[in-house]
Amino acid sequence: MAYRCRAYPDADQQQVLTRTFGCVRVVWNRTLAARHQRWHFERKGTSYAETDRELTVMKRDPALAFLSEVSSVPLQQALRHQHAAFQAFFGKRARYPRFKSRQSRQCAHYTRSAFSMRGGVLRLAKTTAPLRFVWSWPGVEVTRLDPTMVVVSRDPDGRWYVTFSIDAEAPEPAESAGHAVGIDLGVKDFAVTSGGERIANPRHLERKARNLARYQRRVARCQPWSANRAKAPAKAARAQRKVRDARRDFLHRTSTRLVRDNDVIVIEDLAVKNMIRNRKLATAISDCGWGEFRRQLEYKCGWYGRELIMIDRWYPSSKTCSACRHLLAHLSLGTRHWTCPACGARHDRDINAAKNILAAGQAVTACGADVRHSGTSRMRSAVKQELQPARAGITVLQGGE
Numbered sequence: 265m266a267y268r269c270r271a272y273p274d275a276d277q278q279q280v281l282t283r284t285f286g287c288v289r290v291v292w293n294r295t296l297a298a299r300h301q302r303w304h305f306e307r308k309g310t311s312y313a314e315t316d317r318e319l320t321v322m323k324r325d326p327a328l329a330f331l332s333e334v335s336s337v338p339l340q341q342a343l344r345h346q347h348a349a350f351q352a353f354f355g356k357r358a359r360y361p362r363f364k365s366r367q368s369r370q371c372a373h374y375t376r377s378a379f380s381m382r383g384g385v386l387r388l389a390k391t392t393a394p395l396r397f398v399w400s401w402p403g404v405e406v407t408r409l410d411p412t413m414v415v416v417s418r419d420p421d422g423r424w425y426v427t428f429s430i431d432a433e434a435p436e437p438a439e440s441a442g443h444a445v446g447i448d449l450g451v452k453d454f455a456v457t458s459g460g461e462r463i464a465n466p467r468h469l470e471r472k473a474r475n476l477a478r479y480q481r482r483v484a485r486c487q488p489w490s491a492n493r494a495k496a497p498a499k500a501a502r503a504q505r506k507v508r509d510a511r512r513d514f515l516h517r518t519s520t521r522l523v524r525d526n527d528v529i530v531i532e533d534l535a536v537k538n539m540i541r542n543r544k545l546a547t548a549i550s551d552c553g554w555g556e557f558r559r560q561l562e563y564k565c566g567w568y569g570r571e572l573i574m575i576d577r578w579y580p581s582s583k584t585c586s587a588c589r590h591l592l593a594h595l596s597l598g599t600r601h602w603t604c605p606a607c608g609a610r611h612d613r614d615i616n617a618a619k620n621i622l623a624a625g626q627a628v629t630a631c632g633a634d635v636r637h638s639g640t641s642r643m644r645s646a647v648k649q650e651l652q653p654a655r656a657g658i659t660v661l662q663g664g665e
């Protein structure tokens with residue numbers, strides 16, 4: 265579990281932290297380049313220990329002497345993250361790690377050896393004064409907080425944050441809700457459930473996204489080197505943060521409600537990344553935040569002892585009649601309603617799909633197919649063997665950051 269709150273570093277701390285961000289970036293980018301080159305020319309992977317040794321070499325380089333001026337812990341952590349990022353990439357769970365840019369969000373991870381937290385007072389390595397932050401959880405006593413990791417970050421709009429990670433005891437499993445639900449994620453509606461509920465995409469998001477586009481156009485139109493040009497990126501970044509926060513809030517409320525009301529949740533493994541390559545749908549889908557939604561469902565199911573089942577994305581959930589299992593040969597994307605030629609049932613396209621998703625998930629539960637444990641939550645993968653025999657694997661979800 266993690267608590268994130270606004271931080272207000274003083275001028276000295278800002279300087280130290282900015283320098284630390286810079287060093288993290290240098291270490292990340294150089295290590296990434298070296299890894300890349302090694303793979304390209306020698307076809308060899310690079311282990312964490314090798315990157316660690318390389319860091320020692322970097323520090324001895326007089327041109328990189330500044331690396332020794334900051335705490336070594338965030339640098340080491342950057343190597344760990346990169347290693348994890350590569351493992352996720354080779355496991356086909358993430359895309360190829362990218363270079364870090366000066367313009368994007370900056371962060372530095374401090375483990376216990378590089379910070380102290382006593383009585384709600386946080387001190388970071390290489391700084392003298394405590395780091396000021398505003399605690400925003402009235403239900404949690406900050407003076408008793410014992411974090412295992414502290415992450416300091418700065419958003420492109422200039423706001424500072426500090427995130428406290430703690431090893432929390434797993435909450436009590438929630439009482440059985442007595443329901444199971446299949447969820448069909450869509451573009452027009454965010455989601456449709458097998459119970460017939462339509463969860464609309466929030467309207468205010470659209471409006472905020474329009475504002476964002478306006479700011480981004482404005483950046484492009486400003487006179488270069490003008491005062492307005494200098495201010496524009498921060499304004500765009502603020503608009504972007506508002507969109508992101510509103511979207512995250514919507515996803516949290518939706519995922520919490522679904523996990524609270526159901527013992528079993530079945531969703532389709534949508535391979536969001538593949539769909540995003542389709543430019544036409546790209547904006548709509550990345551706006552929906554399906555990947556984030558899935559991640560939230562997974563960890564919340566873990567917290568409350570619920571079961572999340574992912575069914576294979578090739579399952580023809582839209583084209584199968586949920587009443588008699590008749591499979592249509594063709595169903596165009598524009599068709600919202602259809603009547604089953606075999607049993608005469610009238611179907612709403614999305615609700616029918618959600619019902620099929622639920623049925624496919626329950627079929628797996630019944631025959632006890634491939635079950636894997638991922639963290640504390642249970643996930644199962646349901647693969648229609650006759651449809652996709654090669655894809656018996658399961659997507660292991662990973663927490664972000």
Ligand SMILES: [Zn+2]
Nearest residue numbers: 585588604607
């Ligand atoms: Zn039918």
